[in-house]
Structure formats: C-alpha cells, structure tokens
Amino acid sequence: MIRPVRRLGVIGVGLIGGSFARALREQGLVREVVGCGRSRPNLAEAKRLGVVDRFTLDPAEAVQGADLVFLATPVRAMPKIIQAIRRSLAPGTIITDAGSTKSALLKALEPRLPASVQFVPGHPIAGREKSGVRASSAGLFQEQWVILTPTRKTSAAALNRVRRLWEACGARVERMPPAEHDRVFGAVSHLPHLVAYALVDTIMRWKSPRPLLGYSAGGFKDFTRIAASSPEMWRDICLENRQAILQAMDRYGKVFVRLRRMVESGDECGLEKLFDEAREVTQQLSQAQELRAARKGRR
Amino acid sequence: MIRPVRRLGVIGVGLIGGSFARALREQGLVREVVGCGRSRPNLAEAKRLGVVDRFTLDPAEAVQGADLVFLATPVRAMPKIIQAIRRSLAPGTIITDAGSTKSALLKALEPRLPASVQFVPGHPIAGREKSGVRASSAGLFQEQWVILTPTRKTSAAALNRVRRLWEACGARVERMPPAEHDRVFGAVSHLPHLVAYALVDTIMRWKSPRPLLGYSAGGFKDFTRIAASSPEMWRDICLENRQAILQAMDRYGKVFVRLRRMVESGDECGLEKLFDEAREVTQQLSQAQELRAARKGRR
Numbered sequence: 001m002i003r004p005v006r007r008l009g010v011i012g013v014g015l016i017g018g019s020f021a022r023a024l025r026e027q028g029l030v031r032e033v034v035g036c037g038r039s040r041p042n043l044a045e046a047k048r049l050g051v052v053d054r055f056t057l058d059p060a061e062a063v064q065g066a067d068l069v070f071l072a073t074p075v076r077a078m079p080k081i082i083q084a085i086r087r088s089l090a091p092g093t094i095i096t097d098a099g100s101t102k103s104a105l106l107k108a109l110e111p112r113l114p115a116s117v118q119f120v121p122g123h124p125i126a127g128r129e130k131s132g133v134r135a136s137s138a139g140l141f142q143e144q145w146v147i148l149t150p151t152r153k154t155s156a157a158a159l160n161r162v163r164r165l166w167e168a169c170g171a172r173v174e175r176m177p178p179a180e181h182d183r184v185f186g187a188v189s190h191l192p193h194l195v196a197y198a199l200v201d202t203i204m205r206w207k208s209p210r211p212l213l214g215y216s217a218g219g220f221k222d223f224t225r226i227a228a229s230s231p232e233m234w235r236d237i238c239l240e241n242r243q244a245i246l247q248a249m250d251r252y253g254k255v256f257v258r259l260r261r262m263v264e265s266g267d268e269c270g271l272e273k274l275f276d277e278a279r280e281v282t283q284q285l286s287q288a289q290e291l292r293a294a295r296k297g298r299r
Numbered sequence: 300m301i302r303p304v305r306r307l308g309v310i311g312v313g314l315i316g317g318s319f320a321r322a323l324r325e326q327g328l329v330r331e332v333v334g335c336g337r338s339r340p341n342l343a344e345a346k347r348l349g350v351v352d353r354f355t356l357d358p359a360e361a362v363q364g365a366d367l368v369f370l371a372t373p374v375r376a377m378p379k380i381i382q383a384i385r386r387s388l389a390p391g392t393i394i395t396d397a398g399s400t401k402s403a404l405l406k407a408l409e410p411r412l413p414a415s416v417q418f419v420p421g422h423p424i425a426g427r428e429k430s431g432v433r434a435s436s437a438g439l440f441q442e443q444w445v446i447l448t449p450t451r452k453t454s455a456a457a458l459n460r461v462r463r464l465w466e467a468c469g470a471r472v473e474r475m476p477p478a479e480h481d482r483v484f485g486a487v488s489h490l491p492h493l494v495a496y497a498l499v500d501t502i503m504r505w506k507s508p509r510p511l512l513g514y515s516a517g518g519f520k521d522f523t524r525i526a527a528s529s530p531e532m533w534r535d536i537c538l539e540n541r542q543a544i545l546q547a548m549d550r551y552g553k554v555f556v557r558l559r560r561m562v563e564s565g566d567e568c569g570l571e572k573l574f575d576e577a578r579e580v581t582q583q584l585s586q587a588q589e590l591r592a593a594r595k596g597r598r
Binding site: 125126144145147184185187188189190191192193194195196197198199200201202203204205206209211212213214215216217218219220221222223224225226227228229231232234235238239242245246248249250251252253255256257259260262263264266268271272274275276277278279281282283284285286288 | 424526545555562
C-alpha cells in the first residue's frame with residue numbers, strides 16, 4: 001500500500017509535470033494538485049483538463065501545505081524557484097525534480113534548501129516531440145526509466161517514497177550517482193540531440209532548403225522528431241552538462257572524421273564493416289524493445 | 300488506361316524489387332514476374348509469397364522475353380548485371396532501376412546498354428529498416444516520391460511509360476537531372492545516414508556500451524532505425540556519390556564545430572536560437588506530413 005500524496009505542488013505543468021500529476025491521479029495516489037508556471041493560458045488549460053485542481057503564478061503559494069513538490073521546469077530555472085519557495089516549504093516536505101542534468105544542478109540547489117525538507121533528485125526518461133500540458137498523459141512513464149540520483153543528504157525514507165510513487169506511475173526506477181547520470185545521458189541523450197540539431201541546421205543553411213525538405217523521407221525526417229524538443233530545455237542542458245557533452249561531442253567528432261576519410265578514400269571494407277556493426281547493435285536494441293513492448297502488452 | 304507489363308524481370312527481389320512487383324500485380328498491371336537474385340532461399344520465399352511467378356539465379360535468363368526490367372540491387376552490382384543481360388534483352392525492352400545514386404551509375408551503365416533498349420533511371424524514396432522480400436508490400440510506394448533522372452538517350456515514350464507505372468503504384472513522380480538528384484539526396488538522405496552511423500559507432504566504442512544502450516530512449520534510439528538499413532547498399536552509396544557526400548559532410552562538420560564552440564563558451568543566446576530555428580523547420584515538416592497523411596486517408 002502506498003500512502004497517497006495529500007497535496008502535490010507541480011512547478012512547471014508541461015509534458016512531464018502534467019503527466020506525473022495525471023499518472024498519480026489515475027492511481028488514486030494524490031488528493032490535491034496545485035499547479036504553477038509562467039503561462040496563465042497553459043495553467044488554465046491544465047485546470048480545464050483536470051490535471052490540476054487549482055493554479056497560481058506564484059511558486060511560494062503553490063508549495064504551501066504541499067507534502068510533495070515536483071520541479072518540472074528547464075533546469076536553469078530551478079535555483080530561482082528554490083529561492084522563491086524555501087520559506088514556504090513545510091518541514092518534512094519532499095522535493096523531487098525532473099531535471100535532465102544532475103551534478104551542476106545539485107550543487108546549485110542543495111545549499112539553498114532548508115535542512116527540514118528532503119530533496120530526491122530525479123530524471124524521468126520520457127521525452128517527446130511535443131511539449132505543454134496538452135501533450136501530457138497518465139501513461140507517459142509506463143515502462144520508461146526514471147533515474148534517481150540521491151545525495152548524502154537524501155534520507156532512505158524520502159528516496160523510497162519517491163521511488164514507489166514513480167513505480168506506481170508505471171516507471172522502472174534506477175538509482176545512479178549524479179556524475180554517472182550526467183556521463184550516461186551526455187552520451188545517449190544529449191549527444192544525439194546535438195547531432196540532430198546540427199543536421200537540421202545544416203539542411204536549413206543549404207542554398208535553397210525548401211526543395212530539400214520535400215524529400216526528407218529519404219532519412220532526414222527521422223531526425224526531426226528529436227530536434228523538435230523544447231529549445232529552452234536543450235539550451236539549459238548544454239549549459240549544465242557542459243563537460244560531459246563536450247567529451248561526448250569530441251568522441252563523436254573523431255568517429256565522424258574517420259568516416260569522412262573512409263568515404264574520401266573509397267574504403268569499401270571499412271565502410272561495410274562500420275555499417276554492419278551498427279546494424280547489429282540496432283537489431284539488438286530493437287529486440288530488447290520488442291521484449292519490453294511484449295511485457296507491457298501482458299499487463 | 301495503362302497497358303499492362305507482359306513480362307517483368309526483377310533483378311534483386313528485396314524490399315524495393317518485391318514491393319514494385321506486388322504493387323503492379325495488385326493493380327493488374329503485370330502478367331508475369333520473373334525474379335532473379337543471389338539467394339535461392341529469398342527467391343523461393345518470393346515465389347511462395349506470390350511476389351514472383353518463377354525465378355532464376357541467372358540474370359540473362361530472367362530478362363528473356365521481358366518488356367520491362369527492374370534493377371533493384373545495390374548500385375555497384377548493376378554494371379556487371381548489365382554486362383550479363385545485354386545480349387538477352389529484346390529490342391524495345393525498357394530498363395529502369397532503383398539505384399540511390401545516379402550520376403556515376405549512369406556513366407557506368409549507359410555505354411554497356413545496347414542501342415535497341417530504353418533506359419529510364421529512377422530512385423524510389425521508400426527506405427525502411429527492414430530488407431528482404433518478406434518486408435516488401437504492395438503499398439510501400441503510396442504517396443512516396445519516385446525520382447526519374449532521364450538522360451539525353453531516354454525517349455519520351457519510355458519515360459512516360461515508367462512514370463505511369465510508378466504512379467499506378469501510388470507514387471508521386473518527379474523528374475530531376477542526375478547531378479541534382481545526387482546533390483539533393485547527398486544532403487537529405489546520405490548525410491543523415493552517415494551522421495546516424497557515426498553516432499551508433501560512437502556509442503558502441505564507449506568503454507562499456509551495454510549500460511548506455513539500456514537508456515537509449517533518451518534520444519539514441521531515434522537513430523537506430525536509420526542505421527539499420529542494408530550495409531552493402533550504404534557502402535555502395537558512399538562509393539558512388541562520393542563528391543556530393545563529402546561536400547555535405549563538410550557542411551555538417553562546420554555546423555557541428557560551431558555548435559561545439561557554443562557549448563564550450565556557454566553561448567546561451569546562440570544555442571537557444573539554433574534550437575528554436577530547428578524546431579520551426581521540424582514543425583513545418585510535420586505539418587506537411589500530416590497534410591499528406593490526410594490526403595492519403597481520403598483516397
């Protein structure tokens with residue numbers, strides 16, 4: 001039995017914040033949801049959709065009396081929010097977040113938090129090409145990873161509570177040190193996004209990109225989903241996870257230069273070997289995904 | 300009214316060759332299909348599935364008495380095939396192909412063709428992560444582009460015949476000079492594939508890639524569909540469209556280096572602007588795709 005959240009304060013009622021509220025509601029695990037954000041129309045929409053019970057533009061008001069606070073804004077907005085809410089947090093409140101980067105963020109947030117509250121840093125891996133509360137859904141986290149990166153200050157009880165709530169939303173929860181989180185997602189998430197953004201930018205800068213876009217089914221359009229994510233969010237990720245991202249970009253740059261050299265020199269064997277190995281990995285991945293989908297179907 | 304093909308010789312009965320035969324059959328536009336390839340099991344499967352009426356491992360035999368020959372092998376296999384079939388082609392036969400590159404291929408093929416046959420170079424834009432006849436379907440080309448790149452030797456009648464057959468398969472046919480085709484697809488197809496292959500290779504070379512792959516939902520998995528295409532086909536494309544691909548890779552390389560510099564220097568405005576513009580393009584693209592899907596639905 002999981003104890004329901006009495007009052008959930010969601011700061012940033014977008015795709016992730018909205019979906020968390022919806023999922024908890026669907027499970028009967030939250031009594032009241034208070035939403036907060038910068039855009040009144042989006043918050044009004046959230047209320048209309050039943051995602052929040054009431055809303056405010058003032059973060060301090062949103063967390064009053066909350067036993068759980070969920071920060072789901074771009075990461076660089078979070079320190080200011082903590083500053084704004086710190087005096088309004090009731091002792092014992094648990095704060096968790098959905099920030100895509102962890103190390104730098106924790107350094108910025110932890111010193112600002114009162115000792116009487118518990119912070120459980122998290123990162124749900126459930127991106128989508130759409131953003132905003134209208135794109136949110138109760139099923140978004142089903143069979144998706146949520147990474148929790150507790151620090152030395154995080155109590156086992158708070159960690160466990162947040163873990164169980166995420167699991168109730170259908171997520172698979174994994175624990176990871178913040179620095180490892182940043183290295184892993186620098187590689188499998190931040191790097192792919194930057195690679196895709198660079199490709200979209202390259203095509204846009206072509207002398208006349210319009211006719212090119214018409215033929216995007218040839219491969220280009222596969223990149224556009226990933227490049228459609230929130231610009232603010234990705235700006236913040238680049239700033240916050242700079243070191244891991246630069247390292248990943250440099251590794252990628254070396255492989256790209258090597259591939260270019262193979263094309264230039266017409267290295268048949270090298271090219272075929274690289275393409276062959278890539279196909280093997282992708283087949284392993286899609287088998288793993290089919291297995292997961294089958295598991296999901298059986299539920 | 301389109302005159303049906305009396306006998307279609309398909310060299311390379313895979314995803315593309317098989318789908319073309321199936322689509323023409325579904326439209327009642329072909330009386331007999333003869334398949335040819337290197338793999339007897341694949342050809343036997345093609346016969347079992349009703350994609351071909353009979354098959355042979357000998358290209359010369361496959362084109363005997365054919366009024367239409369469809370070359371759907373990797374591009375670098377085509378010159379040898381032309382060499383093998385040239386004496387068996389009946390006068391008036393039309394040859395068309397599905398090669399993903401055009402200029403270098405035409406230079407290799409045209410001099411080998413007898414003057415009594417007509418060659419209509421083509422390129423259906425209908426890739427998929429799966430290959431082989433089992434992945435083929437009559438609907439593969441519905442609402443997809445087919446680019447025809449006639450040369451000075453191609454007669455208007457032959458061009459028109461091939462165009463109408465592709466249109467009967469549901470395709471949207473566009474005419475383009477071979478060199479323009481290679482530049483366009485070097486940018487929107489070949490470059491994206493190489494960018495994706497380089498990314499998959501980068502992740503595979505990580506110290507321990509296994510744990511990374513588990514979190515591929517963060518963005519990496521969007522690249523794996525595109526990197527799952529036929530290694531042989533992509534090796535050949537790199538060799539045949541070298542100049543256009545190198546040019547596209549160099550443009551991309553510059554953008555990537557610029558993006559890396561923005562990350563390194565923490566250029567907030569530059570990053571957000573680039574991400575913002577990329578999102579706009581991708582939104583335009585997805586609107587165009589929704590329109591097309593709606594049109595397709597109304598048929």
